[in-house]
Amino acid sequence: MAWATDMAFDRPALDRLFRYAFTLCGDEQASFDLLQDTLQRCLEKPANALTCPEAFARRVMRNRFIDLHRRDSASPLQAAPDSDIELIAIDTHSLEDVIMSRDELEKVWEQLQPIDREILYYWAIEELSASEIAVQMGSRRGTILSRIHRLRTRLQAAFPQGHTTSEGGRG
Amino acid sequence: MKSTLRQAVVEHLGEQSLSDAQFARLEKLQQTHERRRGKTVLGYALTAVVAFIVATIATLSLIPQDRAATIAAEVVANHLKREPLEIKGTALADIRGHFQGLGFALVESTLADISATTLVGGRYCSVRGVAAAQLRLKDAEQRFETLYQVRYDADRFGVMPMIENGDKPLHLMAQGLDVDLWVEKGVLFARIKE
Numbered sequence: 001m002a003w004a005t006d007m008a009f010d011r012p013a014l015d016r017l018f019r020y021a022f023t024l025c026g027d028e029q030a031s032f033d034l035l036q037d038t039l040q041r042c043l044e045k046p047a048n049a050l051t052c053p054e055a056f057a058r059r060v061m062r063n064r065f066i067d068l069h070r071r072d073s074a075s076p077l078q079a080a081p082d083s084d085i086e087l088i089a090i091d092t093h094s095l096e097d098v099i100m101s102r103d104e105l106e107k108v109w110e111q112l113q114p115i116d117r118e119i120l121y122y123w124a125i126e127e128l129s130a131s132e133i134a135v136q137m138g139s140r141r142g143t144i145l146s147r148i149h150r151l152r153t154r155l156q157a158a159f160p161q162g163h164t165t166s167e168g169g170r171g
Numbered sequence: 172m173k174s175t176l177r178q179a180v181v182e183h184l185g186e187q188s189l190s191d192a193q194f195a196r197l198e199k200l201q202q203t204h205e206r207r208r209g210k211t212v213l214g215y216a217l218t219a220v221v222a223f224i225v226a227t228i229a230t231l232s233l234i235p236q237d238r239a240a241t242i243a244a245e246v247v248a249n250h251l252k253r254e255p256l257e258i259k260g261t262a263l264a265d266i267r268g269h270f271q272g273l274g275f276a277l278v279e280s281t282l283a284d285i286s287a288t289t290l291v292g293g294r295y296c297s298v299r300g301v302a303a304a305q306l307r308l309k310d311a312e313q314r315f316e317t318l319y320q321v322r323y324d325a326d327r328f329g330v331m332p333m334i335e336n337g338d339k340p341l342h343l344m345a346q347g348l349d350v351d352l353w354v355e356k357g358v359l360f361a362r363i364k365e
Contacts, residue, residue: 008201015188022187032193039197043204098176105179124180155176 009039013054020058023121024065026110037064062137065114094152095123100159108158116151119144238329239341239352242298242361247345249296249305250317250363256307259292266293270304275322277304278358281334285362288316298361299327310364319361323354331359 009017017038021031038061042053109117115137122133130148134141174182189197260266263277270277270293280286288308296305296319303321310316323331331354332338340353340362351362 008198008205011189011194014194014197018189018193019184019187023184028187031187032189036197036200039200040204043201095176099173100176100179101173102179102182105176105183109183120176120180121184124177125184 009053009057014039017054017057017061019125020121021061021065023117024062024114026112026114026117034061034065034068062118069114094148095120098152098155100155104159108155112151112154116147116154119147119151123148239331239343240345242328242352243343243345243350245298246317246319246361247348247350247363249319250348251346254294254296254305256292257294261290263290266290266306269293270295273302273304273320273322275320275358277306277320278356278360280318280355280360282340282353285318287311291315297321298359301327314365316365317363319359321359321361323357323359328359 014035018031018035021034021038022028025031025034038057041060041064042057045056112120118137119133122128122136126136128136130144131141133139134144137144258266258269263279267277272295285308288310291307291309293304293306296303298319298321301321301324303319306318306320308316308318321328325331331352332341334340334353334355338353340351340360343350343352349364351360351364353360
């Protein structure tokens with residue numbers, strides 16, 4: 001249970017939120033600051049007003065991250081919408097056959113855009129489909145699929161030697 | 172060691188967790204907030220209790236006082252108009268017939284100083300919208316008084332002193348005049364003395 005009756009997140013819940021913060025920020029100190037700021041805001045909310053406090057906290061964190069980085073870029077977690085036509089053969093399955101070591105991922109992690117890291121988080125940690133990721137991120141499915149396609153291309157370009165088992169299939 | 176991208180992401184993010192110091196800071200933040208919330212809840216509870224007490228006191232005492240004050244203001248205003256009498260007489264028996272429309276018989280008050288006055292006459296009027304008798308009296312020093320009689324309805328007039336229960340009349344002041352209110356034999360009396 002992430003949210004106890006006394007309005008407190010327990011340690012496992014805080015760790016999960018920290019991982020989500022790390023996904024957005026890509027940096028440990030910034031992640032902790034974001035989590036602390038989020039927690040402060042969540043605690044202002046009456047506990048019984050929330051059906052899923054952890055999901056609420058993720059949303060607060062995401063909005064806060066966008067606010068904090070609004071100056072840096074137009075919107076760090078929003079991609080321009082893409083046409084669905086070119087994405088018919090793409091789904092999260094496109095990522096399933098990408099082969100990569102943890103060290104390699106660590107090297108590229110900070111270079112990825114927050115929106116791409118967030119897609120990876122929902123896909124790998126929460127095991128969501130492209131449609132479900134789109135709902136979580138308040139985006140269109142086509143946009144998410146487009147990001148997945150580009151992400152796969154970028155990862156292949158970063159590590160060109162035998163990093164896929166096959167071409168991504170249709171999801 | 173090669174693995175799938177999914178495994179790499181799970182392992183990479185799985186490594187990320189709060190240090191003990193970071194967790195302690197967040198826990199302290201939550202506890203501080205909880206204490207503050209507790210104080211706020213206690214504050215709300217105390218406010219609610221005080222509000223309840225005030226409301227109860229108002230209901231039990233202030234509202235009846237308000238009604239009495241309203242009655243006093245109304246009867247004094249009528250008294251000061253000094254409208255012409257519809258019937259004259261020096262005893263209630265002389266004028267009772269005129270007030271048959273009231274739905275009750277005029278009552279002789281048992282209060283000693285009322286007995287010391289002399290009836291001059293009376294006229295119909297109303298108190299809080301209820302038909303009433305307005306009787307004009309004169310005391311030994313020829314000062315006029317007005318005595319109202321109206322059928323007593325506690326819901327309409329509020330709780331009033333009952334002479335039969337040993338209560339004393341409720342005394343108020345309105346426009347500089349003394350007003351006494353009481354109930355005798357189911358009739359509300361309002362007496363204005365100049």
